[in-house]
Every structure is written in structure tokens, then in C-alpha cells.
Amino acid sequence: QVQPVESGGGLVQAGGSLRLSCAASRRTFSGYNAAWFRQAPGNEREFVAAIDWTGRNTNYANSVKGRFTTSRDNDNYTLYQQMNSLKPGDTAVYYCAVSGRIMGTKLYEYASWGEGTQVTASS
Numbered sequence: 001q002v003q004p005v006e007s008g009g010g011l012v013q014a015g016g017s018l019r020l021s022c023a024a025s026r027r028t029f030s031g032y033n034a035a036w037f038r039q040a041p042g043n044e045r046e047f048v049a050a051i052d053w054t055g056r057n058t059n060y061a062n063s064v065k066g067r068f069t070t071s072r073d074n075d076n077y078t079l080y081q082q083m084n085s086l087k088p089g090d091t092a093v094y095y096c097a098v099s100g101r102i103m104g105t106k107l108y109e110y111a112s113w114g115e116g117t118q119v120t121a122s123s
Contacts, residue, residue: 002024002025002027002028003112003113003114003115004022004023004024004025004028004029004079004096004098004112004113004114005022005023005096005114005115006020006021006022006094006095006096006114006115006116006117007020007021007022007023007117008020008021008117009094009117009118009119010118010119010120011120011122012086012119012120012121012122013121013122014086014087014088014121014122014123015085015086016086016121017082017083017084017085017086018083018086018119019080019081019082019083020036020080020081020083020094020096020117020119021078021079021080022034022036022078022079022080022096022098022114023077023078024077024078024079024096024098024112025077026077028077028098028099028111028112029072029074029077029078029079029098029099030053030074030077031053032053032098032099032100032101033050033051033052033053033100033101033102033103033104033110034050034051034053034072034079034096034097034098034100034110035047035048035049035050035051035070035096035097035098035100035103035104035105035110036048036049036050036070036079036081036094036095036096036097037094037095037097037107038090038092038093038094038095038119039092039093039095039116040091040092040093043092045095045107046061047061047105047106048060048061048064048068048081048094049061049064049068049070049081050070050100050103050104050105051070051071051072051079051103052103053074055071055072055074057103058070059103059105061105063089064083064090067083067084067085067086068081068082068083068084069081069082069084070082079096079098081094083119086119086121087121088121088122088123089121090119090121091119091120091121092118092119093116093117093118093119094116094117094118094119095113095114095115095116096113096114097110097112097113097114098110098111098112098113099111099112
């Protein structure tokens with residue numbers, strides 16, 4: 001299966017915005033739930049947001065609720081995450097996870113992962 005590919009990361013000042021994209025394949029994306037996770041240096045990979053296969057239902061970690069919005073384009077097999085009001089604590093490598101049979105918050109619930117994109121919010 002084709003590995004999803006993230007893009008859109010970068011360096012922004014605190015309070016700024018970024019939009020991440022994740023390009024997946026039909027086989028790994030259509031009909032499956034998807035999610036974003038992140039990993040900061042020295043920390044474990046943690047759940048950020050999930051979206052069901054229809055795009056109508058989402059779930060967010062408390063730390064990003066109200067600032068991040070996850071969406072998907074099922075016609076083009078692409079996952080998005082709009083990140084506003086970024087904080088230094090959001091600095092991490094962000095990973096796209098697809099092929100989820102449930103809209104879960106655990107790493108093992110998603111079968112296909114990208115290699116990540118770095119997001120840095122400077123103070």
C-alpha cells in the first residue's frame with residue numbers, strides 16, 4: 001500500500017497559523033477513519049484529532065480543541081488540519097494516520113502512517 005505523505009509544516013511565530021495536508025491513496029483512505037498525531041522531542045506520540053470516514057464527525061484532544069480543525073476531501077483522498085493560534089507547546093512532528101477501522105485515539109487503531117512534517121511555533 002502507498003504510504004500517506006504529509007506537507008504544510010514550517011516555522012511560525014506563536015499566534016500564527018498553518019495548514020497541514022496529507023495525501024493518501026484510495027485504498028487506504030476511502031471508507032476509513034483518519035487522524036493526526038504529534039510527537040515532540042523526548043515525548044511519546046500523542047493523539048491530536050480524528051475524523052470519521054464521512055467527514056461529518058470529529059474528535060479533538062483537549063489541548064487543541066477550539067484552535068485546530070480537521071477535515072477531509074474524499075474525492076481526492078486528502079486529509080487536512082487547520083491549526084490556528086499556535087503555541088510553542090504545539091511544536092512537534094505531526095503525523096497523518098489513515099486506514100482506521102474506528103475513529104480512535106490510539107496509535108494501533110490506524111494501519112497506515114506518513115513520515116511526518118515538522119511544525120515549530122516560536123515564542
